[in-house]
Amino acid sequence: MAASILRRSLLIPRCRAGDVAALHSGPSRRRAQAPEPIASGRRAGNCPAGERGVAPWVAVVGLEIHAQISSNSKLFSGSQVQFAAPPNSLVSFFDASLPGTLPALNRRCVEAAVMTGLALNCSINKKSLFDRKHYFYADLPAGYQITQQRLPVAVNGSLSYSLCVGGKKNQMVTRTVRIKQIQLEQDSGKSLHDDIRSQTLIDLNRAGVGLMEVVMEPDMSSGEEAAAAVRELQLILQTLGSSQAIMAEGQLRVDANVSVHHPGEAYGVRTEVKNINSARFLARAIDYEIQRQIKELENGGTVMNETRAFDYKLGCTIPMRDKEGKQDYRFMPEPNLPPLILYDTKSLPANTNHQQVVNIDWIRERLPDLPSVRRVKLVEQYGILPEHSFTLLNEDGLMEFFENVVRQTQMNPKKVIGWILNDMLGYLKQYNLKVKESPVSSLFLADLLNLLERGTISSSAANQLQVVPSAPSGSCPPVLLLLEPSLLLPTKPRNMPAASRSSVGPGQAGSLR
Amino acid sequence: MRKSGGGRMWSLRFGRSIRGAPSGGASHWGGLSPGSRFTQAAAGGSDGRQEAAGDPRRRGRVYQNPTWQHVEQRPLPEKKVTVEVLDHLERLALVDFRNWEGVQRLEKAIQFADQLHAVNTEGVEPMDSVLEDRCLYLREDNITEGNCTEELLRNARETVEEYFIAPPGNIPLPKLEERDTFLQVSE
Numbered sequence: 001m002a003a004s005i006l007r008r009s010l011l012i013p014r015c016r017a018g019d020v021a022a023l024h025s026g027p028s029r030r031r032a033q034a035p036e037p038i039a040s041g042r043r044a045g046n047c048p049a050g051e052r053g054v055a056p057w058v059a060v061v062g063l064e065i066h067a068q069i070s071s072n073s074k075l076f077s078g079s080q081v082q083f084a085a086p087p088n089s090l091v092s093f094f095d096a097s098l099p100g101t102l103p104a105l106n107r108r109c110v111e112a113a114v115m116t117g118l119a120l121n122c123s124i125n126k127k128s129l130f131d132r133k134h135y136f137y138a139d140l141p142a143g144y145q146i147t148q149q150r151l152p153v154a155v156n157g158s159l160s161y162s163l164c165v166g167g168k169k170n171q172m173v174t175r176t177v178r179i180k181q182i183q184l185e186q187d188s189g190k191s192l193h194d195d196i197r198s199q200t201l202i203d204l205n206r207a208g209v210g211l212m213e214v215v216m217e218p219d220m221s222s223g224e225e226a227a228a229a230v231r232e233l234q235l236i237l238q239t240l241g242s243s244q245a246i247m248a249e250g251q252l253r254v255d256a257n258v259s260v261h262h263p264g265e266a267y268g269v270r271t272e273v274k275n276i277n278s279a280r281f282l283a284r285a286i287d288y289e290i291q292r293q294i295k296e297l298e299n300g301g302t303v304m305n306e307t308r309a310f311d312y313k314l315g316c317t318i319p320m321r322d323k324e325g326k327q328d329y330r331f332m333p334e335p336n337l338p339p340l341i342l343y344d345t346k347s348l349p350a351n352t353n354h355q356q357v358v359n360i361d362w363i364r365e366r367l368p369d370l371p372s373v374r375r376v377k378l379v380e381q382y383g384i385l386p387e388h389s390f391t392l393l394n395e396d397g398l399m400e401f402f403e404n405v406v407r408q409t410q411m412n413p414k415k416v417i418g419w420i421l422n423d424m425l426g427y428l429k430q431y432n433l434k435v436k437e438s439p440v441s442s443l444f445l446a447d448l449l450n451l452l453e454r455g456t457i458s459s460s461a462a463n464q465l466q467v468v469p470s471a472p473s474g475s476c477p478p479v480l481l482l483l484e485p486s487l488l489l490p491t492k493p494r495n496m497p498a499a500s501r502s503s504v505g506p507g508q509a510g511s512l513r
Numbered sequence: 514m515r516k517s518g519g520g521r522m523w524s525l526r527f528g529r530s531i532r533g534a535p536s537g538g539a540s541h542w543g544g545l546s547p548g549s550r551f552t553q554a555a556a557g558g559s560d561g562r563q564e565a566a567g568d569p570r571r572r573g574r575v576y577q578n579p580t581w582q583h584v585e586q587r588p589l590p591e592k593k594v595t596v597e598v599l600d601h602l603e604r605l606a607l608v609d610f611r612n613w614e615g616v617q618r619l620e621k622a623i624q625f626a627d628q629l630h631a632v633n634t635e636g637v638e639p640m641d642s643v644l645e646d647r648c649l650y651l652r653e654d655n656i657t658e659g660n661c662t663e664e665l666l667r668n669a670r671e672t673v674e675e676y677f678i679a680p681p682g683n684i685p686l687p688k689l690e691e692r693d694t695f696l697q698v699s700e
Contacts, residue, residue, distance in 0.1 A: 071654050078657030087675045088665055092658035096665050108654035129641070136607065138679030193681065201676035204665075328605055333641035338649045356651055 055262045059290040060270070061226050062218030063177075065233060066211045067243040068187065068251040069112045075186055075210030076103035076146065083249050087203040095208040097142035102336050109184060109210035110153070110358050112242035114342065116212055117154025117182050118364050119236050126342050126360075128153045130184075130334040135327065138202050139189035147213070149331050152183035153340070159216070160372065161232035162390060163224060172387055177229050178217040187211050206250075212243065218257065218267075223286035227279050230254055234279075235371040235393060247278050254282055258289045260297065268293070268303060273317055275309040285310035289317050374399075382406065382413035391421055397435035398425070401442050408446035411453050419449060584631055594620055596689075596696050603696075604686045612695050 074081055079092040094101035117124050129151040132144040157179035162172050189207035191200045214233065220226050234252060237243040245252040259270035273289050276282050288310075293303050308317040343349075345361045369377070375389035378399070384392075392399045402420050406413045424445065428438055451457050594616060602608060610616050662675055671678040689697060 073652075073654055073656050078652070078655065079659035080656045086662065088662045088677070089675075090659045091661070091665055093661075093665075094658075096668075098668075104652045105649055106654055107651035110651065134606075137683060138677075191679070192676070195681070198681050200679040200681055201673060202679050203676055328601075330605065335642060338642050338644055338647050340649050355653065356648060358651070 057260045057294050058263050059221045059258065059260050060218045060267060061220040061222065061286055061290075062257040062270075063214075063216045063220070063226055063229065064255045064257070065214040065216070065230065066185075066187075066253040066255075067116075067214065067233075067237055067245055069109050069210035069212055070241060070243050071106060071108040071112065071210060073106055073108075074208040075106050075109050075184065077101075077208055078104075079208070081209050082205070085205055087201075088205065090205040091207065095141075095204055103146060103334075105337065105340070106210060107355070107358065110340065110342075111363060112210070112240075113153045113182060113184050113212050114358060114360055114363050115240050115367065116214070116237065116242050117157065118360070118367060119240055119370055120154070120157035120159055120179050120182070120214070122154035122157030122179060122182060124154050124342060124360050125151055126344075126347070127151065128183075128340045128342075130337045130340070131331050132334050134330045134332075137188070137191075138200055139191045139204075139207065141189070141204065141207065145186050145188065146334055146337070147185035148183035150333075151339075152181040153342075154182040155180070157182070159229060159233060159236075161225075161228045163228040164387075170387070172390070175220075175225060175228075177219045177225075180215040180217050182215075183213050185211050185213055218259075223283035223290070226254075226256060226286050227283040230282060231279055231394070232371065239368055239371055239374075241368075256282070256286050256289070258286055258293065259303070260290060260293045268297070269305050271303060271305065271317075272307045273310055274307060274320065277312065281310060281312050284312075284315060285317060288315065292317065382417070384414060384417045388417050388421060391425070392417075395425065395435055401435055401438075404442035405446045405449065408443060409449045409453070411449045416449060419445070584633070594623070599696055600689050603694075607686075610695075 068081075069075070071081055073079060074092075074095065077092040077094040079095055080090045082090060092101075094103065114124055128148055130146055131149045133147050133149065134144040136143055158176050159179055160174055160176045162174045165171050165173050187206050187209040189202055189204040191202055193200055216229070220229060230252075234245040234247075237245040237252075243251060247253075254276050256273045256276070257270045258273060259268040261268040271289065271293070273285050276285050289308065296303055307320040309320045310317050342358050342360055344359060348357065348359060371393050375386065375393060378384060378389040378392060379386055392402055398420070401424075402417065405420065406416055409416060424438075424440065427440075428435065433439075448457075599610060599616065603610065610619070666672045666675065666677070669677050686692065
């Protein structure tokens, strides 16, 4: 018994956070001395039990995502929604919870929630109810938050996402996570902690802004899966326009519930990880927490049901506020709001004011193409690989760039995609630029590729042009840059059509051999 | 309802009956939703009620012939609240019972509300809002409020550069053993 414990503790250091998802795959891993205690994937049954009887671990990750609704005014009041504004300037009397104020529901927020519900294959509840969730905190002036706990707007949906698996991360698999519910709720204000003077500064600009809380079932088992699911949800929300979902501005906040257990046994105690500011840190935070829990349990300790914050500088989770036992939110129905009734074309009563009615079918007809549909269309239209379509949609603006280049060039889209994904994107990443900030315009690249197609320049020459960071912006056509004769390939005049010969310019024609 | 203690229990079998006229003005209650339970009940009512209804908007829907049913009232048990529950309540809701008289008042209030258990609610859906058949008013997404920083800050005793000031975090109530409270005495 002691020997097996000793061996187990020796195995732990081999387990690195980043390898969690990939550990179970590939024969090379199995050839190792003993299979490490790993947080294996969904195929728990295939996980080797271990030569020495070390039981594998399975991690269970559930996400609660709060997405700020993109609207002009707040959920229950008419004050503006804006990210940066003078403190407490976008606050109405209701947001400050002054006595005598009442909530008035914003129609746009309801439509955003219904749109998101439809995009995530949820069934929309035609009747939903509002509740109060009570807790005390300085940034919640009313002492309660209006949310939808009993009967939310949308329930029982699913979200499909893809991720790269395999040793070389080149195999794409599609996974699905079930959506438990989508509900409308209020946001709280912002608190700035002033530790020097031992006080908190409260800014209520954000108090009352509409949020959609998307609650996912614990179907995921690693940080990578969670990050992929969140990325897909982000793309969907941005495509729908219901939320801009910019994590950096706090418009998309993710809380992860993480627990580990042995397959076949009951679920372990879960901890909640908060304060994750970006998609990058999400995967790291979850993986760290999984490893921490495994380590804790293997050392004979127990996992406490607590809330932990992710410290991105240290790359670890630390216990958050001191919770006095389990929080009791004392949910009660919101007495100031009757049930929210939604209609479809069948149940729409005649002679109703259009402004007072939210028609689910009307919204469904106007849903834009979701990212999954757009990817399929890209693959069909241009003949590119599905993995390419993922990258195109993942980078903001890259798909439009690609389509613009394809339109203006004679090169085959299948070759263009290589230039876009390898050279163009690589160059942007190297200098940390977004597609919109690229000094190379689609016209420039299209011209360049045209020259390449015609054999005027070689591909290495084309590459050379690209790596210069201070290259002039694409306003001047590439031909003017090819002043150096060495860049031009030796071509026989008959290979060059008359039109391109003239485009090269009279001065340079002489340099062509 | 009368206080318990020997009195008889009467329950109105036909549930909610009073409908006022829809109030005008800027309220967040819209008009009556069509096809509501209210209109169906009226349609299904007996002749006597339909005659008496008249113009619904003016007369209201008070049933002319209510049916009362006598309900045998079982003596309700005296509710005792434990010290743990009291401590939990003080911690959660930040109430201060102050002394045993406050606790007794709480127990009396619980007993008063417990009378509801004597009513047979089988087959009746719980109601959480009196105006549940009304439409929830949907506001257009326009900016109509805000920009009253000065007015709001005037409500606060301390402010710093247009921010409200609050203590550094939630200061939880000390544990029962560490507090100076009447609840301790009983232990």
